[in-house]
Amino acid sequence: MxxxxxxxxxxxxxxxxxxxxxxxxxxxxxxxxxxTSDATGTPESTETSEATASGLPLLAPLPPGAPDRTLFAPLExxxxxxxxxxxxxxxxxxxxxxxxxxxxxxxxxxxxxxxxxxxxxxxxxxxxxxxxxxxxxxxxxxxxxxxxxxxxxxxxxxxxxxxxxxxxxxxxxxxxxxxxxxxxxxxxxxxxxxxxxxxxxxxxxxxxxxxxxxxxxxxxxxxxxxxxxxxxxxxxxxxxxxxxxxxxxxxxxxxxxxxxxxxxxxxxxxxxxxxxxxxxxxxxxxxxxxxxxxxxxxxxxxxxxxxxxxxxxxxxxxxxxxxxxxxxxxxxxxxxxxxxxxxxxxxxxxxxxxxxxxxxxxxxxxxxxxxxxxxxxxxxxxxxxxxxxxxxxxxxxxxxxxxxxxxxxxxxxxxxxxEKKRAIAALPYLRQPEFAQVRRDTVVKQDYLYVRRPGLYFGAFFGTRPTSTVRSGPGFLWHPVVGTIVHAQQSDTGCWSTLLPNGNPDGRSNLVAEYQIGDREWNGKFLSPGDAPVRVHYGLPDSRITTELTLTRDSVIRSVRATSTATEQIPLVLQPQDAVTFADGTPVAYGANAAARTDGLTIRRGGTVITISWDSVRPATVTSTSRTYLRDARRRVHTLRVPHDGRIEVRITLS
Missing domain, CATH: 1.50.10 (Glycosyltransferase)
Structure with missing residues (x-):
């Protein structure tokens, strides 16, 4: 033994x-x-023949009331x-x-x-x-x-x-x-x-x-x-x-x-x-x-x-x-x-x-x-x-x-x-009010863009998608007071994208991007804070959709050009207390669908106002989804869609 x-x-x-x-x-x-606590008692003998898989005795069921929660040490x-x-x-x-x-x-x-x-x-x-x-x-x-x-x-x-x-x-x-x-x-x-x-x-x-x-x-x-x-x-x-x-x-x-x-x-x-x-x-x-x-x-x-x-x-x-x-x-x-x-x-x-x-x-x-x-x-x-x-x-x-x-x-x-509170406070976008960077992988040809400005935090992915599950392009928009406002999903119907007439989003492709800050070429490194906007030019490899993305101190602007009719799609994260209305006054109820012919949408969350506007009056819809976040399930995705003739500029402003 x-x-x-x-x-x-x-x-x-x-x-x-x-x-x-x-x-x-x-x-x-x-x-x-x-x-851990020491075991108590002496085990019964474990001596057994080298058992075959034929005629094996069954393991007896647990006694009534077992497993008894009160007997378990916390770690066990x-x-x-x-x-x-x-x-x-x-x-x-x-x-x-x-x-x-x-x-x-x-x-x-x-x-x-x-x-x-x-x-x-x-x-x-x-x-x-x-x-x-x-x-x-x-x-x-x-x-x-x-x-x-x-x-x-x-x-x-x-x-x-x-x-x-x-x-x-x-x-x-x-x-x-x-x-x-x-x-x-x-x-x-x-x-x-x-x-x-x-x-x-x-x-x-x-x-x-x-x-x-x-x-x-x-x-x-x-x-x-x-x-x-x-x-x-x-x-x-x-x-x-x-x-x-x-x-x-x-x-x-x-x-x-x-x-x-x-x-x-x-x-x-x-x-x-x-x-x-x-x-x-x-x-x-x-x-x-x-x-x-x-x-x-x-x-x-x-x-x-x-x-x-x-x-x-x-x-x-x-x-x-x-x-x-x-x-x-x-x-x-x-x-x-x-x-x-x-x-x-x-x-x-x-x-x-x-x-x-x-x-x-x-x-x-x-x-x-x-x-x-x-x-x-x-x-x-x-x-x-x-x-x-x-x-x-x-x-x-x-x-x-x-x-x-x-x-x-x-x-x-x-x-x-x-200790956890201190670690959270040290996160880059909570510690620094301004930065802009691309975290680049030249081995697999991928770019991860992160931009922090006083009124927003934004992330996007460009380059070679590692699998068909990934959705490219803009990924999230966050505000330091009200939290996440836009949150892209992995589905065609839930990503932050431009949709072709067949419903395919540009985010289901390997989007090719170029970057600038102000009038300087992007070098992929940390950039000094300043008022100059971050600009990204990206599009489908065949140029059926091209987008100019501009990030200012308090807004995200997407100027889209497509060779056919298309639809802008934005997955919004709404909460029950949000007051949401189209620009023409049509209300958007939490957990419900709504439609209007208008040129914008406003979300009021506490003292913060998020305004989404587009360049002319167009039909628009908000569709509630079953997708909720966190244990309390209060944050629900509602997808905003705005069809257009192939040209549109959409601005999200946070104030």
Whole structure:
């Protein structure tokens, strides 16, 4: 029996790494691991035969009233939803057609026997088997061990000879299946060592991890192009390899790992500051997946190159999250997100929170605390959760990411309310009343324009769209008193664009742009504050639509020329208390549609007046949408459309 198993409630001071027969302990940085309450009681025996997937005992259901909210320590409340589904998920393991396949549809699609990602919940089963808690009746459970054994057998059997795993077809050599799998299998191995369970499987996992790392870290395997694409998947593999090598040291693989981390730092991050995914920015994958994986690497290694990546990303992120002045949260510049559609973040996010591990950077990078839930708000949310009546509910199928509890044992270093407030105040557009810059990526040929003037903050994207999801052109307009006024979406009907007669927006193309400030050529660097307007000339490559964009100290002007009739489209963010009228007096009710023949629209929000005017009387409509932002759902998108004959000038003035 191993005398020094790895505790999966990781300690702050050390990560204990032991082989099956016992091994020297490996120290890690002090900040790495959380202080958690000690387990109580003695586990029942986990001795079990190397189970086959035939005739496996079922895992008993939870007793009435479980999971009991009052039994969970605050940092472990995240486990409650997983405990609630554990019997059903475990008993769904196939015993006949595909023995060991976790085929209940709990995690990942396609729910197919060849998809190795479906099996990632072996970590979840192993955690509940290994860890005693007053609320966990399954620690040391023989039925759980038997079904975990079968699931591991199926999982390891999917590995290719080169060390990779498949996802979408049996013969695929998948980066995400291998990258994320390394982390889950390494943590599963730690759990099995802790409980001294399944010795044969432990040996097999060690072999599988070594082969998987050899594949992932091989510079010739096709992953390590320049720039590195799908960086969140690569970072997940590097994080998994980092932990795996602490469990079973290998000097050659460790050297290769360090070299690959440095390669990712050099080639996986845009000069603009975002992480390539695949060749552009994605709010969700950058902030919710990539950055937490980097945080795990940093916790385990203290690698300064990783900290540098986080610092550059934090600075970039500060241009793209729009703080609502009432403190309710952030709207994101998600029209330029390459893959997903996370349009906002509430100021306080309760468990489970996929960004939680990002707090590992806060002691060294306090600026990141602006975007995280404060520790006071998190404590209040956890106290409220514990006080709710009845047992904790289970998670819905497919919404059961094992990452939540795989990251849970690490320490939290969330900012205080005061620290978060200071970090927010330091954001570029809140700290500086004036700036204008293009953050340029010449590798993938993309320009990100940000202009701050006393009365507005504006952002736009030009150049090569990384995916068809991205919408080019103007992206947002924000006011320091009333918050976001215009917010582009990723759809043809919701982007800030000029529409052709067939409904296609110019934002669905690679818009080519030239920039000027005053009478000087744009040089792509920070420019001194001043009264000179920022001008952007951009258009479709075939010139069917060309636009002159002018940004003054308190207005945005778009002068559009099209070779056919067209329609101006502006996605407005309205709130229930706004007083909105067309220039002819026609009212526009919140949540309703309206139409008028007129030459403008006025929005009054508190003492601020936003005037949208166009150069002549034309028919115009405002259409309410179902798109709302933030938990209170008070901010709703209403789309203004103004048809024209091919020439129009639209001015938005803020006063």
């Amino acid at each position: 191993a005398t020094n198993p790895i505790p999966t409630s990781f300690r702050r001071r050390t990560l204990l790494a032991a082989a099956a027969g016992g091994a020297a302990l490996l120290a890690v940085p002090l900040r790495a691991f959380a202080e 409340q995240r486990f409650a939803g997983y405990l609630a589904i554990l019997p059903a998920m475990t008993n769904d393991i196939d015993e006949t057609t595909n023995p060991g396949f976790m085929g209940g549809g709990w995690w990942r699609s396609p729910n197919a026997p060849y998809n190795a990602r479906v099996q990632e919940h072996v970590y979840t089963l192993s955690w509940f088997h290994a860890n005693q808690r007053p609320w966990n009746p399954y620690a040391g459970n023989a039925a759980l061990a038997g079904r975990l054994d079968a699931a591991l057998g199926h999982y390891l059997g999917l590995q290719h000879d080169d060390g990779s795993w498949p996802e979408y077809s049996r013969n695929e050599h998948s980066l995400p299946a291998t990258g994320f799998g390394l982390g889950y299998l390494a943590k599963t191995l730690a759990n099995l060592r802790q409980s001294d369970a399944l010795p044969q499987r432990r040996t097999e996992i060690e072999r599988a991890l070594r082969a998987g790392m050899s594949w992932l870290l091989d510079p010739a395997n096709g992953i390590w192009r320049t720039p590195v694409q799908w960086t969140n998947q690569v970072a997940a593999g590097l994080a998994g390899a980092t932990l795996a090598l602490r469990l079973q040291p290998d000097a050659a693989l460790a050297a290769r790992l360090t070299e690959r981390i440095d390669f990712l730092a050099e080639h996986g991050q845009s000069p603009a500051g975002f992480f390539y995914d695949p060749t552009g920015m994605d709010i969700n994958y950058n902030f919710e997946v990539m950055l937490p994986e980097l945080a795990e690497i940093y916790l385990l290694t203290g690698n300064r190159a990783v900290l540098g990546m986080a610092r550059r990303f934090t600075e970039w992120f500060g241009y793209n999250l729009l703080r609502e002045p009432d403190g309710s949260g952030w709207l994101t510049y998600y029209a330029m997100s390459a893959r997903t559609s996370v349009a906002y973040y509430d100021n306080a996010i309760p468990d489970p929170d996929r960004t939680n591990l990002n707090s590992a950077f806060v002691p060294d990078l306090p600026q990141l605390g602006a975007f995280l839930t404060s520790r006071e708000d998190r404590a209040a949310a956890r106290a409220a959760w514990a006080a709710e009546p009845g047992p904790a509910p289970g998670l819905a199928k497919q919404d059961t990411s094992p990452r939540i509890i795989a990251h849970a044992p690490y320490a939290e270093t969330l900012p205080s309310n005061a």
